[in-house]
Amino acid sequence: MRALAAGMVAAGLLAACGGSGNSQPSGSIQVTMTEFKFDPSSITHASGNLVFWLVNSGSTQHDMAIRDSTGKTLYTSELVSAGDTLQFEVKGIASGTYTFYCTQPGHEASGMRGTLTVT
Numbered sequence: 001m002r003a004l005a006a007g008m009v010a011a012g013l014l015a016a017c018g019g020s021g022n023s024q025p026s027g028s029i030q031v032t033m034t035e036f037k038f039d040p041s042s043i044t045h046a047s048g049n050l051v052f053w054l055v056n057s058g059s060t061q062h063d064m065a066i067r068d069s070t071g072k073t074l075y076t077s078e079l080v081s082a083g084d085t086l087q088f089e090v091k092g093i094a095s096g097t098y099t100f101y102c103t104q105p106g107h108e109a110s111g112m113r114g115t116l117t118v119t
Contacts, residue, residue: 025087028053033062033080036110038100044117047095052088056080062102064088066116069097076103093118 024030028051032039035058054077056062065076077088101113 024053034058036112038114041114050090054086
């Protein structure tokens with residue numbers, strides 16, 4: 001009985017975090033990550049809340065971070081293991097132009113970055 005209760009608590013915590021799952025959430029923006037690029041590398045979206053569906057088709061871990069024009073990183077996803085997916089929610093992003101990039105050492109310098117335009 002205790003094992004069942006612990007399993008139910010763990011399942012509830014995972015659901016609350018919006019972590020990885022098997023299918024892309026409705027209305028989300030799919031971003032595929034490989035060595036060393038994002039596809040698409042340019043995204044335009046309305047201000048407010050954005051939901052990214054990160055798909056790691058590469059052979060190493062990647063993440064997605066978003067920084068503003070001053071160089072300040074505002075949002076960073078969890079690391080996504082090779083072959084995995086992750087729902088990454090960005091809440092309350094204002095209009096502007098942002099850079100998204102992978103924070104793993106050397107990845108951004110190797111070209112793993114893109115532009116997010118929020119209208």
